[in-house]
């Protein structure tokens with residue numbers, strides 16, 4: 001089903017459902033589409049414009065804007081990652097076990113990061129252990 005906003009030659013606006021756009025074309029061509037207010041058969045589709053928020057005319061996202069956004073997101077990702085790398089304790093492959101131990105109070109409360117398999121992450125989440133993937137950013141300055 002498809003809903004069309006229609007208007008008659010007396011400027012009555014109304015809506016009607018059709019099985020498809022070709023169904024509308026067919027009914028319209030045969031004069032079967034009729035205005036519910038004045039029974040006029042001079043009915044056409046209203047021209048619709050995409051909804052735009054605000055009053056400012058939007059010309060959409062330009063490629064430049066998209067690129068700037070990507071750069072900003074990369075920048076943010078890099079900052080998150082370097083913050084973690086500077087302030088969190090690296091535990092390597094022991095991440096899943098260590099995160100669980102900290103969560104359950106068996107290990108000293110601290111912030112850690114390390115490697116885990118998708119399966120580890122799933123199990124941690126199932127058990128309510130908060131963890132999230134670090135943004136993966138290429139870091140050519142890191143030579144070690």
Ligand SMILES: [Zn+2]
Nearest residue numbers: 008012035038
């Ligand atoms: Zn009408």
